[in-house]
């Protein structure tokens with residue numbers, strides 16, 4: 207396929223108009239400006255201007271439908287739509303061309319997987335452009351991913367096999383494989399820096415009502431033999447709203463099919479998959495001790511099994527007890543601690559370790 211040319215884009219935009227393209231790509235953050243081109247509105251990037259009490263510093267040009275351009279008194283002038291999009295999203299020029307091409311149907315992009323409708327905001331609203339960028343990145347990352355059954359998802363299969371989870375049944379609407387996900391960190395001056403691309407397991411994190419909020423990433427070694435050698439191989443993606451995840455979980459399995467079936471909760475994805483392999487019960491992963499503590503089960507659930515981590519620090523046990531105490535008044539709650547002691551050099555032991563020990567029939571713990 208040929209790379210998309212800017213002349214093709216400009217010609218195609220002449221037919222639809224820039225306002226329609228911007229509306230498709232930046233509906234929320236540019237909303238007020240799009241409704242009234244030429245009039246001043248809060249800047250989608252820096253917000254309200256406070257200088258001189260003169261209010262809002264951004265406007266689209268009156269002829270923005272033809273040019274796509276706009277200007278912020280603080281941030282600068284952007285003569286056309288491609289420049290405007292590069293500024294708004296931090297895109298490169300080719301990236302802006304590709305995104306506009308996709309909106310116009312010019313790129314023969316392959317059929318996209320069903321993309322979750324990521325939540326727009328939490329209670330504490332971040333800046334609209336930040337929220338817009340976060341949702342854009344979530345959708346893009348999801349679109350770049352493959353179902354775990356795809357032949358190219360081999361590193362994910364090998365990673366799970368290494369944890370004794372080769373038989374795990376993964377719901378492709380919750381767990382995905384990304385062949386080359388960028389790992390970002392910060393340099394000495396606190397600027398974002400990409401440290402490389404790794405295969406990764408993606409998992410959809412939903413809020414307490416089951417609405418998709420963000421993606422959890424597990425960066426893997428290129429061959430899938432373990433996690434990537436980076437500082438934080440497990441990370442959440444940025445998402446709109448700081449408290450949107452409270453009560454949420456990675457809903458790995460369908461729950462609530464029968465009143466008599468308990469719902470299990472654990473911290474890690476691997477732990478949840480291991481407990482499911484051991485017991486057959488639906489188990490959700492809450493990502494961290496903090497989120498486990500805040501977990502809110504769906505109303506139809508009557509029994510909860512908390513598959514706690516046994517941490518040397520006690521954090522996992524404390525989170526499980528706090529959750530058990532909060533839910534115990536209204537639900538039938540059980541807390542289950544791994545039967546194995548914490549190995550000498552490990553920070554803790556979880557049900558995934560116990561499962562692996564049982565699978566490999568040895569007392570050797572990976573400590574991972």
Ligand SMILES: [Zn+2]
Pocket residue numbers: 249250251252253263264278279280281282
């Ligand atoms: Zn600005």
